[in-house]
Amino acid sequence: MQMTIFTLPISMLLFFVLFFGIGFILNMLLRMSWVMAIIYPIISILIVDQVRFIEYFNNSKHAFTDLGTRLANLALADILILSSGLAGTIVAGITIKMLRNRGYRMF
Template identity: 40%
Template sequence: MNIAQFIISIPLFMVLFFGIGFILNMLLKTTWLPSVLSGGVFLIAWVATGGLKWVDIVILLSGVLGGVLSSVAIRALRRHGYRMF
């Protein structure tokens, strides 16, 4: 993998999982479901390939971080009175 692809992939996966998690939180009204799902994606990728390289682990963990951040953002919005979330 090229170093430019690696550097671009990290924020891309983070934003992608954050956006998907945020939409799931709004539609399903669950808080931690995206975090669990993104962790599940990581584990499925690990098992399906029989092991991952460090580059793949870093990229997928940035996606898990994006899922966790979407849950934290929705929780903060609910705490501040936004009932539509």
């Protein structure tokens, strides 16, 4: 499916806001500033990959080969959207750090 010039920035903004919000809430509840930035690569692999999670343990050679192929064949739009989600998680970690340094206590 072709992505239009209007769809790409909207998708990037949605991924940024979505993962900023999830990252902010997880960082606030778990009191770990970078928890979502660590979890995000796993989430993006699950978004990209078509192999069931259990296949990474049962048939790991095939699963990792398929993952490498799918990651290598990502379109530029997909890479931009996924990287904007990563940027959202990183900005959430920075925001939590800044708020804690300025004296705001969250939970």
